[in-house]
Amino acid sequence: MGEENEKVEFKTSTAELQSALDSIVAILNKHQKGTLYFGVKNNGTPVGQIIGPNTLRDVSRTITDHIEPKIFPIVEKVILEGKECIKVEFEGIDIPYFANGRAFIRVSDEDKKITQTELKKMIIQTERKNNKWEELPSNITIDDIDEETLKKFIEKGNKKGRINYEYTTKEDILKRLNLIDKNGKIKNAGNVLFGKSPNVDLRCAIFATEEKSTFLDMQDYSGNIFKLIDIGEQYISKNIRWSANFNTGSFAREDLPEIPMTAIREALCNAFGHRSWEEPYSVNIAIYSNRIEIDNPGHFTEEATPNDYINKQEPSRPRNPLIVKILYLSGEIETWGTGLRKIYNVCKKENLKVDFEDRKLAFFVVLYRKNLEGLIENTEKDLSSKVDDKVDDKIDDKITINQQKIINLIIENPYIIREEISQKVGISVTSVSNNLKKLIKKGIIKRIGANKNGYWKLIRK
Secondary structure, X not given: OOOOOOOEEEEOOHHHHHHHHHHHHXXXXXXXXXXXXXXXXXXXXXXXOOOOOOHHHHHHHXXXXXXXXXXXXXXXXXXXXXXXXXXXXXXXXXXXXXXXXXXXXXXXXXXXXOOHHHHHHHHHHHHXXXXXXXXXXXXXXXXXXXXXXHHHHHHHHHHHOOOOOOOXXXXXXXXXXXXXXXXXXXXXXXXXXXXXXXXXXXXXEEEOXXXXXXXXXXXXXXXXXXXXHHHHHHHHHHHOOEEEEOOOOOOOOEEEEOOOHHHHHHHHHHHHHHOOOOOOOXXXXXXXXXXXXXXXXXXXOOOOOHHHHHHOOOOOOOOOHHHHHHHHHOOOOOOOOOHHHHHHHHHHHOOOXXXXXXXXXXXXXXXXXXXXXXXXXXXXXXXXOOOOHHHXXXXXXXXXXHHHHHHHHHHHXXXXXXXXXXXXXXXXXXXXXXXXXXXXXXXXXXXXOOOOOOEEEEOOO
């Protein structure tokens, strides 16, 4: 007979019928099918089972009546080593299963009670497997599809060589992309990707310090995935620090962001492509003084960890394969399953720290910001060797180095006073006041409240 394992359970007699119910649901919840014997010891030795005229029917009825969702096992008498035993074969795919209101999971040859957290994950996984949100029909019509977004998508796909047909009509393109079901309904994926008002949200915020204690700006946006990716990238681009690189072999300068924009856009594509759409939450961008966090509702895949995708070339198992495929065709992502590795490698090249964190309600990409003090000092030295002293404090026609330093200090502490700015930047209080007035005039900052108890607010340009 062999030994008990994750799919096979032995019971000495039907006196253990209640325990047998626990074993059946444990096996179903793990493998969706299995076998149980009555009249066999745990070590696989048949000892026999008294089988009366109603025994098989009673076993079958007990299983059917006390396991939910209901299953209908095959219960039969078998002869094992000359002894009468009962064999129960069962299967079912509607996990989780419960025996008398309790759920179990099979671990080796034992039945472990499932915790509430594990049970919730199991239910969510089953719903995703049997009824993918992105494939379900939406309540929108062709008139609700944003034709401009759809045309741009085809244009990008053509340039990338991933789409070999031209734009025709909205309905034809959606059918080609498998975004219309067999009943002619536009799928949820089609709505969130190309809808005019798909109820997809993005929240962006800037915080004064490394904590969420004081925010300087907060904006909520709605739109389809493609528009929100662009909005998120623009928001971050306008609210991070940029430095000037004059080591280009000429007087022309190269503007460099403190965090590579390729990493930021990749993180945004991952957030929208892999989020859980069953969760009624937004994708979020939080800009802190030392880092940027981009998070999306839902947990990381159960089968792997972020490091598996970074280091082990793990094959992609996207939560939303249809949405991810569309992002690939447009060129937003290069290859399935390589997004985290791309973010990691881009940041590593710039000596920037990046973390991937699966927290309680969401998955986070944490991009740590670069300390620009060294960059500013190097820029000043480069300038002094190229231009006159009269202009060596100027990066461009918009923001000088000292003004950039002032902006950085305001981001770190919006309540900072002129005297403190003067000490940290190394210029007079009068110069600080003049620069603050210029920044206000340029629409970069504004003063909120009175001089004594007010604060500075960074304005999006």
